[in-house]
Every structure is written in C-alpha cells, then in structure tokens.
Amino acid sequence: MANSTGLIMRCLQALAGFYIMNKVVPMNGIFFAILLIYILFTPYYYISLLYFAYMYLDRHTPSRGGRGFHIWxxxxxxxxxxxxxxMKLVKTHDLDPGKNYFFICHPHGLLSLSFVGHFALQRTGFATMFKGLFVRFVSLDIQFWFPIHREFALAMGVIAANRQSIEWCLSGKEGNKGGQVVALVVGGGREVLAAHPNTMNLCLKNRKGFVKIALTTGTSLVPVLSFGENEVFEQKAFAPNSRFRRYQEWMLKTFGCTQPVPKSLLPIRHPITTVVGKPIPVAKVDNPSAEQINELHDRYIDSLRQLFNENKDKYGSKNLKLTII
Incomplete structure (x- = not known):
C-alpha cells in the first residue's frame, strides 16, 4: 500500500512538473490566442472583444508591481x-523587513525552475523564513503578450523584465517604504545556452544594469545561488556554425530569449538547493558614474564567489567550478 501511495505521488509530482513547464514557456498562450481569435467569428464574439479590451486596459500592470494571489x-x-x-531554500542571514532587497539569482538553467518555485510560487517556505517581506519574480515581457497565459503569470506575482518595472517595486512608488523583494535571474538567454550539468557558467561580466538599478534606488543586493538548477535538464549542444545554432542566436538577438533543446520532456529528478546570501548594503546615488557601477559590480562578484565557495561542497560537488563569462 505504501509503495502504491508513493508511486501515485511521484506521478502527481511529474504531472505538476509538466504543468509548470508549460506555464514557464508560454506555449499555452498561443493556444488561447488562437481560440480567442476563432471566437471572434462566432456568435460569442463579444467574449473575445471584452477580454481583449480588458487586456488593453490592464497592459501596465506587469510593469507596476503586478498582482500576486496567495490562494493561487x-x-x-x-x-x-x-x-x-x-527544492530547498536556505537562509544564511536575516533580512530587515523595513528595507528593500534585490535578489540576483544564478544560474539561469534552461527554465529557472527553482526560482519559480521559491519566489513566484513560494512553495518552499519563503514567507516563513523571511517574515515581513513581499517578493516578486521578474520574467520576460513576452510572458504578458499572450492572452490568458498572462493572467497565470500575474497571479504568481510575476512582473515584467524592464527597468521601469523593477524600479516601481524598489523605489516606493506603491507607497511601500520597505519589505519589498525583487528576484531577477540576470543570465538571460545567453546563460541558457551555457547551462549544462556539473557546470556553473554565469553570464555576468558585462551584466551591470541590475547594479545601476540598485544604486539609483538604494537597494541592497543579495546574491542567490541554486545548486542543482543546471542538473535538472540536459540540452543538446549544437556546433557554432550549424543552422540551428544560428537560429538560437537569431532568437536571442530578436526576442531576448532562445530555444534550447532539452533531451527529455520532463526535468530530471535532482535535488535543488538554493542559498540566499548576505545582503550588500547600497547607498542611493541618483546618477551613478561608471566608476561607481563598476566598483559595486566587482563587490557583488566577490560576494557571489564567497557564497559559492562556502556552499559548493555542501550542496554541489567538490569539482564544481564557478566561471564568470
């Protein structure tokens, strides 16, 4: 009986994994878009018209704090x-609920599944560990282009990946002077293509936009590392001059995302431990200079390396290396 219950639970977990993958990748949004367009040519056309009108009127929500529903x-x-x-979330330091924090998450992996679980869905104890803090997870604007799908993303507390959106949450424009957390995966599509098991290749050397936002809003930077994120998928690697690799690069330049080719439909069952590091205090600077940005960027990378070295043996492996590209 116990074996049967365990098997059923594993099947339910697999179905949940497949469901979330379809929510992270907005393929279902294409289906809903086609369905609503089809309804326009039926006697129920007003349903589509009403929804598209609502979608237009609500277009600024993803860049103005979004909306998160705890019931969902x-x-x-x-x-x-x-x-x-x-998944497991590990806290290394207490965070003051009277302050705002900018969680910078690594690595991207293929789909950033651990960060979705921790910060969008909050199913690993974030609210209990960090009492008084309200977190939003940043995702590509494309998540909000598709009808119906955008509602699922907004319900999870996802906000759009642009400067105005992040600053809205961290600068107190909502009237909230503290307790706001924005979680951003900075590696982007370039890091997706570098995501392979037993590696920690981070596209960070020339990523400094998050540093400027931290300075202009006076928000503490918090390094966040997921050990195991790159192990839950294996992707096919294509030769640099191959046709599909050129397609991946075109997508990256055109849309800011790309199309990896995983070797399995479901992620691999592999433990993911995400460590939230020590906050780096940041003084507010209205117009930071390049020197100030570079100095804070260097400090951030040093803090990230320290977090990696302190935890890789516990949650990763002794042979795992952190590479900044």
Missing amino acids: RNLFIFKWFADYFP
Whole structure:
C-alpha cells in the first residue's frame, strides 16, 4: 500500500512538473490566442472583444508591481512541483523587513525552475523564513503578450523584465517604504545556452544594469545561488556554425530569449538547493558614474564567489567550478 501511495505521488509530482513547464514557456498562450481569435467569428464574439479590451486596459500592470494571489500560489499542485526534485531554500542571514532587497539569482538553467518555485510560487517556505517581506519574480515581457497565459503569470506575482518595472517595486512608488523583494535571474538567454550539468557558467561580466538599478534606488543586493538548477535538464549542444545554432542566436538577438533543446520532456529528478546570501548594503546615488557601477559590480562578484565557495561542497560537488563569462 505504501509503495502504491508513493508511486501515485511521484506521478502527481511529474504531472505538476509538466504543468509548470508549460506555464514557464508560454506555449499555452498561443493556444488561447488562437481560440480567442476563432471566437471572434462566432456568435460569442463579444467574449473575445471584452477580454481583449480588458487586456488593453490592464497592459501596465506587469510593469507596476503586478498582482500576486496567495490562494493561487497555495494550490496543492505547486507543492507537488517543488517536491518533484525536491527544492530547498536556505537562509544564511536575516533580512530587515523595513528595507528593500534585490535578489540576483544564478544560474539561469534552461527554465529557472527553482526560482519559480521559491519566489513566484513560494512553495518552499519563503514567507516563513523571511517574515515581513513581499517578493516578486521578474520574467520576460513576452510572458504578458499572450492572452490568458498572462493572467497565470500575474497571479504568481510575476512582473515584467524592464527597468521601469523593477524600479516601481524598489523605489516606493506603491507607497511601500520597505519589505519589498525583487528576484531577477540576470543570465538571460545567453546563460541558457551555457547551462549544462556539473557546470556553473554565469553570464555576468558585462551584466551591470541590475547594479545601476540598485544604486539609483538604494537597494541592497543579495546574491542567490541554486545548486542543482543546471542538473535538472540536459540540452543538446549544437556546433557554432550549424543552422540551428544560428537560429538560437537569431532568437536571442530578436526576442531576448532562445530555444534550447532539452533531451527529455520532463526535468530530471535532482535535488535543488538554493542559498540566499548576505545582503550588500547600497547607498542611493541618483546618477551613478561608471566608476561607481563598476566598483559595486566587482563587490557583488566577490560576494557571489564567497557564497559559492562556502556552499559548493555542501550542496554541489567538490569539482564544481564557478566561471564568470
């Protein structure tokens, strides 16, 4: 009986994993878009018209704090998703709920599944560990282009990946003077293509936009490392001059995202441990100079390396190396 229950639970966790993958990659949004366009040519055309009107009127929400529904996040399917790997969140330092924080998350992996579980769905204890803090997870603007799909993303507390969106949350424009957390995966599509098991290749050397936002808003930077994120997928590597690699590069330049080719439909069951590091205090600077940006960027990388070295043996492996590209 116990074996049967365990098998059923593993199946439910696998279904939850597949469901979340489809929510992270907005393929279902294409289906809803086609469906709503089809309805325009039926007697129920007003349904589509009303929704498209609402979508237009609500177009600024993803860049103005979004909306997160605890009832939606508390659905049991999301707990199954976190338990599939399983995921674990580790706190190394207390965070003052009277201040704002900018979580900078690494590595991107293929789909950033651990950060979705921790910070969008909050199914691993974030609210209990960091009481008084409200977190939003940053994702590409494309998540909000597709009808219906955008509502799922907004319900998870996802906001758009642009400077105005992040600054809206961190600068107190909502009237909130503290307790705001924005979680950003900075590696982007370039880091997706560098994501392979037993590696920690981070596209960070020339990524300094997050540093400028931290300075202009006076927000503490917090390095966040997920050990195991790169292990939950294996992707096919293509030769630099191959046709598909050129397609991946075109997507990256055109849309800011790319199309990896995983070797499996479901992620691999591999433990993911995400460590939230020590905050780096940042003084507010209205117009930071290049020197100030570079100095804080160097400090951030040093802090990130320290976090990696302190935790790689516990949650990764002794042979794992951190490479900044």
